Amino acid sequence: MLLRCRIPLPDFAVDIDASFDARVTSIFGPSGSGKTTILDAVAGLTNVQKGEIEINGKILFSSTRGINLSPQQRFIGYVPQEDALFPHLSVRQNVLFGSDRANEIMKRGMIEIDHVLDVLEIGNLLGRPVTKLSGGEAQRVALARAVLSRPQLLLLDEPLAALDIALKEKILPYLSRVRDEFSIPMIYVTHNLSEVLALADWILMIRQGRLLAQGVPKDVLRSADTIAQIAGEQLENVFTVTIMDSDRVAGRTRVRLESGQELFIPYVPRSTSWPLQVRISAGDILISTRRPEGISAGNIIAGVIRSIGIFNGQAMIAVDAGAEFYVRLTASAVDRLKLVVDDPVFLIMKTHSFQIL
Amino acid sequence: MLFVTIETWQITLFSVAVALASTLVILPFGVALAWIFARKEWPFKTVVETVVLLPLVMPPVSTGLILLEIFGRRSPVGQWLYNWGIEIVFNWKGVLIAMAVMSFPLLVRAVKTSFSEVNPRLEQIAATLGASRRRIFFVITIPLAFKGIMAGSLLAFSRALGEFGATILLAGNIPGRTQTLSLAIFNYVQTGREHEAYMLLSITVMIAFASVWCSEWLLHPAKAS
Numbered sequence: 001m002l003l004r005c006r007i008p009l010p011d012f013a014v015d016i017d018a019s020f021d022a023r024v025t026s027i028f029g030p031s032g033s034g035k036t037t038i039l040d041a042v043a044g045l046t047n048v049q050k051g052e053i054e055i056n057g058k059i060l061f062s063s064t065r066g067i068n069l070s071p072q073q074r075f076i077g078y079v080p081q082e083d084a085l086f087p088h089l090s091v092r093q094n095v096l097f098g099s100d101r102a103n104e105i106m107k108r109g110m111i112e113i114d115h116v117l118d119v120l121e122i123g124n125l126l127g128r129p130v131t132k133l134s135g136g137e138a139q140r141v142a143l144a145r146a147v148l149s150r151p152q153l154l155l156l157d158e159p160l161a162a163l164d165i166a167l168k169e170k171i172l173p174y175l176s177r178v179r180d181e182f183s184i185p186m187i188y189v190t191h192n193l194s195e196v197l198a199l200a201d202w203i204l205m206i207r208q209g210r211l212l213a214q215g216v217p218k219d220v221l222r223s224a225d226t227i228a229q230i231a232g233e234q235l236e237n238v239f240t241v242t243i244m245d246s247d248r249v250a251g252r253t254r255v256r257l258e259s260g261q262e263l264f265i266p267y268v269p270r271s272t273s274w275p276l277q278v279r280i281s282a283g284d285i286l287i288s289t290r291r292p293e294g295i296s297a298g299n300i301i302a303g304v305i306r307s308i309g310i311f312n313g314q315a316m317i318a319v320d321a322g323a324e325f326y327v328r329l330t331a332s333a334v335d336r337l338k339l340v341v342d343d344p345v346f347l348i349m350k351t352h353s354f355q356i357l
Numbered sequence: 358m359l360f361v362t363i364e365t366w367q368i369t370l371f372s373v374a375v376a377l378a379s380t381l382v383i384l385p386f387g388v389a390l391a392w393i394f395a396r397k398e399w400p401f402k403t404v405v406e407t408v409v410l411l412p413l414v415m416p417p418v419s420t421g422l423i424l425l426e427i428f429g430r431r432s433p434v435g436q437w438l439y440n441w442g443i444e445i446v447f448n449w450k451g452v453l454i455a456m457a458v459m460s461f462p463l464l465v466r467a468v469k470t471s472f473s474e475v476n477p478r479l480e481q482i483a484a485t486l487g488a489s490r491r492r493i494f495f496v497i498t499i500p501l502a503f504k505g506i507m508a509g510s511l512l513a514f515s516r517a518l519g520e521f522g523a524t525i526l527l528a529g530n531i532p533g534r535t536q537t538l539s540l541a542i543f544n545y546v547q548t549g550r551e552h553e554a555y556m557l558l559s560i561t562v563m564i565a566f567a568s569v570w571c572s573e574w575l576l577h578p579a580k581a582s
Contacts, residue, residue, distance in 0.1 A: 044484075045485070070484070071481065071484035071485045072484055072488070072489065074485070076485055077486075078481075080478060080482060083476055083478060083479070084482060086479055086483070086497060086501075088500045088501055097483070097488070098485075098486030100487075145486065146486075149485075149486045
């Protein structure tokens with residue numbers, strides 16, 4: 001996908017030039033940095049002064065060639081931040097709103113309605129009025145509606161921002177399911193790094209309408225520039241895991257990361273068919289230069305320091321321990337332990353520091 | 358003791374029928390114009406809006422005079438209509454046009470407000486889902502603004518029913534032909550038929566109360582109940 005556009009806004013201009021080909025591309029940046037404007041430009045909902053927007057070789061907009069497809073012609077699914085659903089229509093009517101267009105373009109690949117309802121677990125909501133849905137349910141319905149219009153690209157504008165933490169934890173796995181089940185590329189706007197790490201395989205870092213960096217999230221997040229940008233953020237490590245075995249008596253479940261690394265997390269009673277997502281805050285991980293003994297923490301794993309970024313007395317350390325873990329320490333701890341890149345270290349994580357998403 | 362005469366019934370029926378017809382005639386135009394005012398921007402838009410609102414504040418008699426100039430048989434428009442066998446002045450069509458012109462701004466204003474309250478994001482999302490402009494208008498915009506459109510129509514209807522100044526100039530005050538409730542009350546008072554005047558007065562109060570109450574109820578359901 002090619003995204004080159006200039007859009008003047010009252011305070012600054014969005015001016016970016018990016019080219020990427022990923023399943024989930026995340027546009028990451030603070031509030032008010034022009035992220036939604038970029039999505040609107042892709043969907044054809046805002047005036048682009050000049051530039052080129054191209055998906056799968058199809059030109060949606062080109063100021064030089066005088067092409068500007070209408071939103072109807074672009075085949076792009078859009079899930080806005082809030083107030084996404086048509087309040088006067090039922091959940092069923094909302095879900096099916098774009099599906100009649102989809103009937104004409106079956107060649108794009110059939111997506112079964114029942115399958116979508118199943119994956120997003122909204123089958124039982126169909127008869128309800130939209131006003132009787134919770135925030136998380138409404139977002140899942142909006143997501144289903146967008147998927148069922150068989151778009152060539154899905155745009156998600158901070159779909160979790162309007163939800164509180166408890167609800168977020170429930171909807172993030174649905175987003176991963178949509179990504180894995182329907183193979184529709186997504187552009188995902190967020191100002192939350194955990195979400196980037198959980199979903200995206202490409203990241204565009206935006207500030208004040210400008211592209212600061214782009215690349216594979218783990219690479220981009222290593223740069224000192226990036227760490228300066230996210231110094232104030234609560235950074236969480238998010239992993240997709242499969243359950244190996246669960247022991248109720250011991251109170252813990254053994255899981256395996258995609259990289260093969262095994263971890264203990266709090267006991268999960270259900271054996272789920274979907275891959276599970278777990279998270280641990282960067283501030284909840286300890287680093288030791290020697291393997292600790294006689295310690296209660298359930299997870300002690302060996303790794304190598306890949307990068308150290310220090311900003312305002314805070315250090316963000318990326319450690320390769322099978323998977324990549326981000327650890328937040330104070331600058332003084334880095335000093336005291338004399339940590340440098342390529343040092344072997346041990347990560348110490350309490351079983352209970354992991355939360356299941 | 359007030360009693361309703363056949364004459365007052367006829368006057369009431371005629372007024373209500375023509376006011377209703379006038380409201381139905383202006384409804385599509387009013388809704389379309391209100392949508393354009395609420396959603397489109399162009400240079401000197403406020404000038405156009407002011408012109409549309411003028412009948413609301415101008416003396417109705419002045420508006421009536423302008424209408425007489427436009428539709429009178431000596432004017433090109435009146436002449437052209439006359440050649441087609443249509444005469445506006447001094448018959449029910451004159452009443453209808455006077456009512457329509459006088460109530461149009463009220464309708465446009467109320468409906469414009471209700472269109473402005475429809476979140477444009479919903480229309481945009483509908484477009485990304487492939488809905489044509491026509492479908493967006495009829496399936497998203499109109500239903501979401503429906504209460505406001507109904508309330509505006511009721512206000513327009515009430516205004517039409519109360520029309521006096523423009524009607525008397527364009528259609529005259531001809532009993533049995535162009536006499537509406539307001540014109541008849543004026544006539545009865547002038548000729549000392551106070552009983553009939555009060556009769557019609559109470560009818561107008563009832564109709565006006567009902568339509569304004571309904572309109573308020575549509576716009577602010579909680580407050581009215």
